[in-house]
Amino acid sequence: MILTVNLNSTTDIVIPISDLKLSSVSRTPWIAAYPGGKATNVARALASLGADVTTTGFCGVNDFESMKKFLNSCNVHSDFVKVKGANRPCIIITETMAKRETIINSESSFKINNSALFTFLKKLKNLSSKSKITIFSGSLPLSLPFNFYYRAINICNKNSLTILDTSAKYLKHSIKAGPSIIKQNLDEIESGFNIKLNTKSAIKKFSFNLLKKHNLKAVIITLHEKGAILFENDTSFYFPALKMENAISPVGCGDAFTAGLAFGIESWKNIKEAVKFGIACATANLQHFGSCFFTAAEARSYIKKIKILNY
Numbered sequence: 596m597i598l599t600v601n602l603n604s605t606t607d608i609v610i611p612i613s614d615l616k617l618s619s620v621s622r623t624p625w626i627a628a629y630p631g632g633k634a635t636n637v638a639r640a641l642a643s644l645g646a647d648v649t650t651t652g653f654c655g656v657n658d659f660e661s662m663k664k665f666l667n668s669c670n671v672h673s674d675f676v677k678v679k680g681a682n683r684p685c686i687i688i689t690e691t692m693a694k695r696e697t698i699i700n701s702e703s704s705f706k707i708n709n710s711a712l713f714t715f716l717k718k719l720k721n722l723s724s725k726s727k728i729t730i731f732s733g734s735l736p737l738s739l740p741f742n743f744y745y746r747a748i749n750i751c752n753k754n755s756l757t758i759l760d761t762s763a764k765y766l767k768h769s770i771k772a773g774p775s776i777i778k779q780n781l782d783e784i785e786s787g788f789n790i791k792l793n794t795k796s797a798i799k800k801f802s803f804n805l806l807k808k809h810n811l812k813a814v815i816i817t818l819h820e821k822g823a824i825l826f827e828n829d830t831s832f833y834f835p836a837l838k839m840e841n842a843i844s845p846v847g848c849g850d851a852f853t854a855g856l857a858f859g860i861e862s863w864k865n866i867k868e869a870v871k872f873g874i875a876c877a878t879a880n881l882q883h884f885g886s887c888f889f890t891a892a893e894a895r896s897y898i899k900k901i902k903i904l905n906y
Contacts, residue, residue: 597641597857598726598755600719600747601634601652603703603736604662604675605685609846609885615690615697627885630662631685633733633760633850635671640854640876640887642670644894646861649674651722653705653715653736657681674722676715680704689844689884696846703736712739716750723751728857731774732760732850744769756812756860760853763787770809776866777805778815778853799906802826813866815873817852820845824906825870833906834870837878837897847886848877854887855894867903874901 609627638650654662654675662682666673686699723729729751735743744765749772751757759766759774766787770777784801785792792798802814806826814826822836855876859869875897879889 596726597646597648597861598722598729598751599634599638599641599648599650600729600731601632601638601650601675601733602739602743603632603705603734604635604652604654604658604682605631605700606658606682607631607685607687607886609687609689611689611691611884613691614693615688629885630658630665630682631886632682633853634730635662635666636847636850636886637730637732637854637857638666638671639669640851640880640889641858643887643889644854644858644876644891646858648672649722649726651675651715651718653678653707653711655679655681655705674718676711676718678708678711679706687846687885689846691843694842696844698846703738705736705738707736707738716747719747720750724754726751726755727861728758729755730758730760730853730857731769732758732853734762735765741765742768745772748772748774758853758857760849770805770811773809773811775811776813776815776856777811778817778856780817780819780849784816795906798824799826799831802831803829815856815870817849823852823870823874825867827866831906832867832870833904834874835902835904836874837900839878839881842881844884845881846884848880851876851880851887851889851894871901871903872898 641648649672683703688697757774763783763786817823852873855873859872876894879893
C-alpha cells in the first residue's frame with residue numbers, strides 16, 4: 596500500500612477562459628469543482644495507475660462526506676480526521692488562448708484541537724506501518740506548527756519509505772527528519788534555503804551536500820518545463836521534459852510526477868526508472884484541465900520517449 600498525507604485539504608475550482616480581460620466581464624463554458632490538496636491529487640493519480648492507495652490527513656466537517664464520496668469513486672481509500680471548518684478553496688483560472696494559469700489559494704479555516712491532533716498522529720502511525728511508501732505533499736494549515744512535518748516524518752520513517760514534497764517555508768525544518776526522498780522544484784529549494792543556484796556545479800554541490808547531511812536516499816529537483824534532476828548516492832542524472840505542442844494546462848504536473856515516482860519505486864525498486872515514469876505522468880497530465888485526471892495508458896505511452904542523461 597502507498598499512503599499519502601494531505602494536511603491542508605482544498606476544494607479545487609477550475610475555470611477555463613479563452614481570453615481573460617482584466618476589469619471586464621469574462622464568460623466560461625464550464626466550471627469544475629472537486630476535492631483537492633496536493634496529496635489527494637497524488638492519491639487519485641496513483642489509483643489511476645493501479646496502486647493500492649490510502650490518503651489521510653484533516654478534512655473540514657463541511658466537506659467530509661463529499662470528499663469521502665469523491666475519493667471512493669476514484670478508488671482511493673480515505674481515512675481523514677474530521678475537524679471544524681471547511682476545506683480552503685483553490686481557484687485555478689486557465690487562459691486557453693494565452694496558455695497560462697492564475698492560481699488563487701486561500702488559507703485554511705481548520706480548527707485542529709489537541710484531540711484531533713492526537714487522533715491523527717495515532718492514525719498516521721498505524722497506516723504508515725502498513726505502507727511501503729508514505730508521501731507528505733503540500734502545505735500545512737495555520738493551526739499546525741510550521742515544523743509539524745518533522746514530527747510526522749519521524750513517525751513514518753520507522754516502517755516506510757518517505758517522500759517529501761512541500762512548500763518552501765516548511766522545507767528547511769522538515770528535511771531535518773531525514774525523509775527517504777525529497778522531491779522539490781528548484782524555486783522551492785532556493786527559497787527554502789535562501790540560496791541561489793544559478794549554475795550546474797552549484798546545483799550539484801548543494802544537492803549532494805543535502806544527501807549526506809540528512810542521510811537521504813535521493814534528492815529530486817524538478818525544473819518545470821525543462822525536466823528533472825536526480826541525485827542518488829554519488830550519481831546524478833538529468834531527465835529532459837518532452838516538448839508538448841498542444842499542452843492544455845501544467846496545473847498538477849508536480850503531483851502527477853510524485854505519483855509516477857512513488858508508483859515506479861513500489862513497482863520496480865529503482866529510483867532512476869521511477870523518475871522517468873514521473874516525467875511520463877507529468878507529460879500525460881499536461882493534456883487535461885485540473886490536476887491528475889490522466890490515465891495510466893496515456894502515461895505509459897510516453898515512457899520510451901524519455902531520455903536519461905548524465906548530469
